[in-house]
Amino acid sequence: MKPTVQLEGKRVLVVGLARTGVATALYCAGRGARVTATDEKPEAELSAAAAQLRAAGVELELGGHREETFVAQDLIIQSPGVPAELPQLHAAREQGIAVWSEIELAWRFLRGRLVAITGSNGKTTTTALIGHILATAGVPALVGGNIGTPLISLVELSSEGTWSVAEVSSFQLETIAAFRPDISVWLNLTPDHLDRHASLQLYGQAKARIFENQREADAAIVNADDAETARYAPTGPQVYWFSRQKRVACGMYVRDEQLVFRREGHDVVLLDRADIGLRGEHNVENVLAGAAAAYLAGAAPSAIAEGVRTFAGVEHRLEFVAEIDGVAYYNDSKATNVDATLKAIDAFAGKLLIILGGKDKGGDFTALCEPLRRHGKLALTIGKAAEKIAGQIAGAVPIEAAGTMDRAVQIAAQHARPGDTVLLAPGCASFDQFDNFEHRGRVFKQLVRSLAAVSAAKEKAG
16 A cells, blocks of 8 residues: 555645646645745746646745745655755755655555656656557556656546556655655666766666665566666566666567567567667667566557557657758757767767757766767857867867857758768757757757758749
């Protein structure tokens, strides 16, 4: 049985009013809690959310956080963008007040069973893929979490027969208490968010909490090819490994050109490698993990193969935008760390004009030098990290400081020739010039489509 929490009449503070915070505050207010919501931003920057919350009876404290408010609560829900070490949260913990992430609260009310997916890269693609396979198999499934729809927003849609499939981040896992997925998936661990986590070890420890409360009847799906992830393999749940490099004793692996699920010495072919339409070897890993999760959730092999074949991918993840005068344009705005950029580069065989930069997250861009020597034609730098990136990849590829996305696309179009690829894979967060990585990707796509319109008009006129 899940531990219960009584919200009616309780004093609940929601910290951070982005999408997750707003959904959480509305849910708690709807359950009869006395909700206060606080954000460092002034009301002028949160006017739409503020109006919605006030209409629901939520009290607002905007433009800063007041410690006296934090220590006067029964429960505090911390949004993913709010650091766990916030001094006001520390003060509340010292008073014995529970501080949870939204996924902890949502899990306690969620009906049915849960697949939770974490990792430095590939979370969103794998989450969406699992949801798509389950839908193809006729298994009732909801998709949410860090992928865009807060987990708390799935509660009212869930039922005892539902599988909820949730992307969960290290920020969300930091402040769980009893959160327990029926199936957990950990894809990989590479340096990321080191501007918030002090070290790779602390980042890994936060992600490892996905296994913390799992029991013997639960399943953990872990990357056997990733040494950093493998060393966190749990002892509580049944571990199912996945590997594209070797046979595993229990889990998913590649045999010849087939993806095979192995358990207790018996192999079941779930799909052929040719069924995978997504670019890049990293997506073979995502499919291995996703197929294993779907199979454990009850999807038949034929439905898994069909689901993978018909999965179109996710916006902003190696997303084809257009081909203009023989040049292909791809949007991988979700490549917000160096490892994701490496995977994006490796997905292409030809010459790349790559757009790099944004808000630095503590990444080491020297790792890009060798692949850029092989595949790079031109690197265009944008945003606050531009100077650092240029210094770290100097000599590997010609570099041009574009400054803005608009200028980067213009320069790329001028230098690209038929057969080349223009790739947005920034290796950085977006918050210096954009609202989020989605906003950055949409701007890139609009600029590319404008180029396509100009090219089409010239062709028609000529």
